[in-house]
Amino acid sequence: MKNSPISELSVDARKFLVKRDDLIDPYLAGNKYRKLYTLLKTTPDKIDKIISYGGTQSNAMLAIAAMCKEKAWEFIYYSKPISKTQKLSSVGNYFNSITLGMKHIEIEHSLYRDFISSLRVSIDAKTFIIEQGGAVQEAKKGLEVLAQEIRAANLSVKSLATPSGTGTTALFLALSLPEYKVYTTPCVGDVGYLKTQMQALEEIPKNLIILEPKKKYHFAKPYPEFYVIYKKLLDAGIEFDLLYAPAMWEALLSQTKEEILYIHSGGVSGNGSMLQRYLAIDARKSNL
Incomplete structure (x- = not known):
């Protein structure tokens, strides 16, 4: 480190x-670098997929995308619906995360809370969920x-x-x-x-x-x-x-x-x- x-x-x-x-x-910096320390030390074969969620201005989202690019892990990120303007923007954390390979899935406002609560129900042993903002032990x-x-x-x-x-x-x-x-x-x-x-x-x-x-x-x-x-x-x-x-x-x-x-x-x-x-x-x- x-x-x-x-x-x-x-x-x-x-x-x-x-x-x-x-x-x-440039991307994997600041407190997100510190929060992801354990995962950064994890060998690529231990995990296939990272799942996270939150806002699309998120610094954590970008840091996770950079880590997954480096480790060759699939990265799926869930958020509430975002504007067409943000989707078309060529600057910012969302654009950079998509460029790094993040798969973004929008969940309707009315379904979002229940969907996030159910994320852990059917994950396999090689999938790791990172809570919003990297709030994990x-x-x-x-x-x-x-x-x-x-x-x-x-x-x-x-x-x-x-x-x-x-x-x-x-x-x-x-x-x-x-x-x-x-x-x-x-x-x-x-x-x-x-x-x-x-x-x-x-x-x-x-x-x-x-x-x-x-x-x-x-x-x-x-x-x-x-x-x-x-x-x-x-x-x-x-x-x-x-x-x-x-x-x-x-x-x-x-x-x-x-x-x-x-x-x-x-x-x-x-x-x-x-x-x-x-x-x-x-x-x-x-x-x-």
């Missing part, structure tokens, strides 16, 4: 450190490796931060580094939803601090303030994803004061499609 470097970043006159997991691989080993890298860096900082979808990364990182304070914030749903997702895996440790967003954000929806934060960070020298990072940075800048090591969770490969949406919003405003 590759050891990612650490960069310095100055934002709003504050110094941050950034663990550059985004530099590990197998992710724990990869986060333990990340924890070892952070300890080995012998940093003066004692606070970490990483955004949360299912909360898998933040949870296992906090469990692996009890001597650190670990900040996170929900980027999918609210704090209650995030706690429920985490508690399905392990008990939430006391050193994991969930920062409440200033308002409820809907996942993958463009927000002007997110674009402002994205540009601020880009101008400071590092590109972050537009889905998770802005919410985490907004919370850190407004609710914390100490020096923090931010775990870059990757996902910048999906920025192309999100930036198109922001540019479309700007164009509409200009025409008013």
